[in-house]
Amino acid sequence: MISLGPLQLRTNLLLAPIAGYCDLAFRTICRELGGVGLACTDLLSPQGLLRGTATSLDLAKTNDFDKPVGMQLYGSDPEIMAEGARWAVEHGATVVDINMGCPVDKVTKKDGGSKLLTDLSRAVNIAARVVKELERCTIDGDEWTRRGGGPVSPGARVQIPLTCKMRLCWHTADYESGQACSPHLARMLADVGVVAVTVHGRTTEMKFQGQVQLAGIARVVEAVDGRIPVIGNGDVRAPEDAVRMLRETGCSGVMIGRGALSTPWLFRDTWRFMQTGEVASPPSEAEQLAVIRRYFGLMRTYRDDRYALFQINRRVSWFARHLQRPLSNGKLESVKPFKEAIRIARTAPEVLEAIDRFEAGELRGGVPEEPDAVAADAS
Ligand SMILES: Cc1cc2nc3c(=O)[nH]c(=O)nc-3n(C[C@H](O)[C@H](O)[C@H](O)COP(=O)(O)O)c2cc1C
Incomplete structure (x- = not known):
């Protein structure tokens, strides 16, 4: 060690x-x-x-x-x-x-x-x-x-x-x-x-x-x-x-x-x-959303809402990267509406509402994305 x-x-x-x-x-x-x-x-x-x-x-x-x-x-x-x-x-x-x-x-x-x-x-x-x-x-x-x-x-x-x-x-x-x-x-x-x-x-x-x-x-x-x-x-x-x-x-x-x-x-x-030597499977969608909520909450606690909104806005593409479900045609389900909802949120409750709506199955869809495009967006 x-x-x-x-x-x-x-x-x-x-x-x-x-x-x-x-x-x-x-x-x-x-x-x-x-x-x-x-x-x-x-x-x-x-x-x-x-x-x-x-x-x-x-x-x-x-x-x-x-x-x-x-x-x-x-x-x-x-x-x-x-x-x-x-x-x-x-x-x-x-x-x-x-x-x-x-x-x-x-x-x-x-x-x-x-x-x-x-x-x-x-x-x-x-x-x-x-x-x-x-x-x-x-x-x-x-x-x-x-x-x-x-x-x-x-x-x-x-x-x-x-x-x-x-x-x-x-x-x-x-x-x-x-x-x-x-x-x-x-x-x-x-x-x-x-x-x-x-x-x-x-x-x-x-x-x-x-x-x-x-x-x-x-x-x-x-x-x-x-x-x-x-x-x-x-x-x-x-x-x-x-x-x-x-x-x-x-x-x-x-x-x-x-x-x-x-x-x-x-x-x-x-x-x-x-x-x-075990390769872990990625966390479930619910776990990932819990991580985003927790992270957002911690930023509000340690700093303030303004800072939390700024950070969640610039990081949402990274977080969303793992939230995209694979489609039968090899492409990934678009989560652009979710990212957009986070980006236009002006208050902390609006961010939390967007996460809740995503969890409830909303804010998805649109043109499916190529896996490579997603990686580029998130790097
Ligand atoms: C935006 C940005 C900010 C960074 N800030 C610091 C820093 O404050 N101190 C530091 O030692 N390295 C900093 N680094 C370098 C990283 O610690 C790390 O050495 C580098 O990103 C390579 O590792 P990675 O490929 O795992 O990111 C920064 C890198 C980036 C991209």
Whole structure:
């Protein structure tokens, strides 16, 4: 079983941070469905946390059920990152993670995210400074156990572990010529006390295009030589993809992002597949509708109706993907009227009414859809 420093995970499947999507409500849904070993907040600005801006505090929201939880920080200033790490420890983090993989301009222009892959000494300095801060702000054993960290001996204090999430390197040409920095960086991070690294098997230049490079992840596994676990990430959409990643890279765990957005039960099914070889049948329509209702309700509770309406609107295609029944002609029953009813809903009761009507057999029909068109809509 995979351990991140003092933290032993219950499964080796992790929910990825996806800015704007993997909020407390979504993490809760995935955890309730089962199979999640660790979930992480979306990337957090340490400055925002320290200033207490509403957006940052909303993003960092967690609770006792949402454990163990990683809090992911981005930035390039070691002192501010250290202060951010202290904030995370004081506000419920089981793990602190540093983002070294974000390709978005807003982050890289300030030297954060995957820009750190172009300046390894800065990346390692930040990690070393954060580890030093974590040494100073240990938590007591009871608190550690409350955070999902498992029992410790009486009176013991626990240092919150630090992980880093990276891509293979910045330039694709470097990867292709065997010059990716990630193996070297992972080794250096292990030297300064980072307990695990996650590797998204793409370069920064690839953004989200092209095939995930399992061989690139394997090179990081080889480089760290068992000193710390490597978590593989990228394009896992089905249990078989996770097993393939583990087998072909030798990584210790798998992180899943976009696949979970349409299939939040993917962790449960993958874990079962890994343990027993059994392929689970998809949840019934009633179960899926219960998941949508629950998710919508949690967003209203943790945030507000406006936020819940915004999120359900932009995610309804993903959720609806599994609700389409196959027709005898090989096409799928259209659920466009249902998606449309959710999209035009202006109040929370209207959303709930649309779900009820769908369950009662309404809001279906129209021109049947090709299975491929549905997949494209949902990806
Ligand atoms: C819209 C979007 C937002 C993301 N936000 C973050 C983030 O906040 N932090 C992070 O480390 N990675 C972020 N990622 C990258 C994912 O965590 C993950 O590495 C990537 O999507 C590949 O995994 P997947 O194919 O399982 O989704 C984001 C990806 C997407 C598509």
